Amino acid sequence: MRKGEKGILIGSVVVVGLVIAVRFMMGHFDASDDKGIPFYSTASPELRMAAMKIYKQENCKNCHTLWTVRDMMRKVPAPALDGIGSLHDEQWFYEYFSAPDPQQIVPSRLKEEFRMPSFAFLSEQERRTLAQYMASLKVEDWYLPAVKKDEYEKLTGKVFNQ
Ligand code: HEC
Numbered sequence: 001m002r003k004g005e006k007g008i009l010i011g012s013v014v015v016v017g018l019v020i021a022v023r024f025m026m027g028h029f030d031a032s033d034d035k036g037i038p039f040y041s042t043a044s045p046e047l048r049m050a051a052m053k054i055y056k057q058e059n060c061k062n063c064h065t066l067w068t069v070r071d072m073m074r075k076v077p078a079p080a081l082d083g084i085g086s087l088h089d090e091q092w093f094y095e096y097f098s099a100p101d102p103q104q105i106v107p108s109r110l111k112e113e114f115r116m117p118s119f120a121f122l123s124e125q126e127r128r129t130l131a132q133y134m135a136s137l138k139v140e141d142w143y144l145p146a147v148k149k150d151e152y153e154k155l156t157g158k159v160f161n162q
Pocket of ligand 1: 058081107110114115134151
């Protein structure tokens with residue numbers, strides 16, 4: 001085979017491969033029952049980084065799931081934080097984190113040690129950053145009922161039937 005012919009052969013193989021790959025992917029995205037991941041954040045990269053620093057430092061993941069990540073060793077049935085910004089607004093989060101007794105805002109069904117701690121000891125800036133980030137954690141409308149159901153069941157320990 002001459003050099004030119006070899007090039008054409010390789011080129012054709014690549015093109016055919018690409019066509020197959022694209023068809024495969026389109027088939028995947030077309031599937032009408034697969035709407036993809038419903039969670040997204042409207043936060044800037046700066047806000048996300050600043051908030052996640054506090055999130056790690058305060059071990060929120062010991063009790064909560066976020067972006068499906070949680071500490072597998074702990075089994076606290078706290079609500080997931082994915083999509084939580086579609087349930088409350090920034091001001092609500094700020095007041096909740098600032099409350100000396102968060103259970104006055106969201107009652108708990110859990111033992112003392114598993115309850116949402118007060119974060120009133122954080123600086124105002126830190127509480128605002130956390131609140132802003134929580135408010136940015138949105139869920140697509142089609143998945144909102146599932147998030148509400150999950151929150152209700154985690155908070156009350158009862159089955160949601162509505
Ligand atoms: C010791 C476990 C624990 C830790 C640590 C913790 N939480 Fe919570 N959190 C809970 C529980 C449990 C609830 C549900 C209310 C209750 O039982 O007190 C809750 C409730 C919440 C809610 C309200 C959820 C809703 O559905 O209304 C938000 C928001 C929240 N936590 C964010 C955070 C953030 C951010 C951090 C870290 C800065 C954090 N939590 C740390 C256990 C925890």
